[in-house]
């Protein structure tokens with residue numbers, strides 16, 4: 001247990017760090033990782049980084065905010081924050097989420113029911129700074145003092161006073177990146193307060209009004225995507241070349257000739273992958289090609305800007321960037337005149353384009369959007385894809401991507417498929433809409449600066465490691481190869497990192513991949529042995 005009592009007011013009191021992270025405080029992992037040696041040491045932040053950047057929250061850095069040079073610079077930044085705070089609560093400046101934000105701002109019973117639902121709070125050994133309501137309460141008090149009632153003694157007495165200074169602002173910015181936006185806490189709140197939404201809005205204020213956002217999501221994320229076509233940095237020529245190589249490889253491997261169609265006007269489906277798949281897990285887009293080829297689907301990819309990359313990082317930190325990318329996706333589909341867009345295995349791309357984009361896409365940009373989970377379910381159960389489940393005779397468990405499952409309700413299609421094709425399938429507990437985030441949600445999977453990857457693997461990802469070990473606890477013998485199915489590119493990246501961090505492949509033969517790989521592995525039309533049993 002963390003010994004020091006930390007109050008809401010402490011956020012504004014300058015100190016080297018608001019809270020200390022110690023490995024011995026973290027929640028123990030289940031066997032066989034229940035010994036201290038099983039968890040690597042939590043790397044302390046380097047002295048140079050500590051001097052250069054704001055790191056006074058928990059000695060971890062997600063944002064690399066340069067320290068202001070003097071008091072005047074601090075005051076200017078605080079004034080910018082205050083002006084952004086006031087704008088956030090006007091309907092002209094927050095046409096997306098003002099109403100639910102107000103509901104979550106006005107009421108909180110301080111019952112702490114939400115605390116027990118948060119995997120980060122639990123993993124940290126119940127560190128008060130990571131309580132879902134901690135950052136919300138800081139923000140709520142600032143809102144009440146500076147936006148709603150303009151202060152007053154009664155207000156201060158009732159709600160507690162927080163000084164709005166640079167320490168508060170800098171810590172709040174970092175604290176907005178100690179939450180996966182999984183909204184498991186919102187699911188349990190008896191009065192419907194959404195701490196995940198509040199965190200999102202804090203991130204938005206920092207990005208839109210102060211230009212503070214993780215460089216992985218902004219400069220090398222959405223900005224790059226809008227400039228060259230993909231946040232991976234691939235322009236359309238490179239993407240096409242890569243897909244050509246993938247087609248060759250997958251054709252040789254499966255015996256099915258795949259030739260990815262590009263810019264085919266009038267196709268039934270525009271398939272949009274997370275372009276990270278093309279780079280890091282090429283057999284995932286390859287497997288989609290095999291399935292669509294065997295099933296005789298009319299489909300295409302698009303070479304327009306963002307048309308071949310479903311990533312939309314704006315959904316996690318910036319409404320304007322989100323809207324720019326969402327419009328590009330819809331325009332690519334409109335130009336080709338496809339009947340619908342199908343989102344590949346990427347949870348946040350699903351939520352961005354099918355749910356949140358409803359606020360942006362109107363008229364002829366409002367093209368039907370469908371989850372690949374639903375498309376694949378239809379292809380398998382309509383008999384267009386023939387499978388032999390005995391080819392998948394190994395333990396399989398399923399990770400539920402938060403965006404897909406809790407936040408969109410796509411729970412059963414992937415399960416119906418897996419129950420049908422994997423005879424040794426077992427659920428994680430809990431699962432479905434009560435799942436736990438992989439710990440890479442809201443952009444963390446691609447954030448590894450300073451010692452943030454230790455934070456991500458030891459804290460936000462800890463619950464997922466526990467769930468994976470528990471799901472396979474009767475099969476831990478390393479001679480038994482085990483498969484974590486994660487139908488989301490970001491979750492897959494995080495699960496890959498967790499497996500590597502805790503040595504789960506080398507020691508216990510636990511590996512991971514997407515859903516389409518598992519499907520192709522048991523398709524009777526293809527050569528056997530599609531899944532690569534190695535760490536990749």
Ligand code: SF4
Pocket residue numbers: 117118119120121131132178179180181182183184185186195196199
């Ligand atoms: S949204 Fe998820 S990670 Fe964030 S506070 Fe709530 S439960 Fe924790």
Ligand code: SF4
Pocket residue numbers: 107108109110111112113114115133188189190191192193194195
């Ligand atoms: S957000 Fe909801 S569950 Fe959490 S402390 Fe407030 S009222 Fe209780």
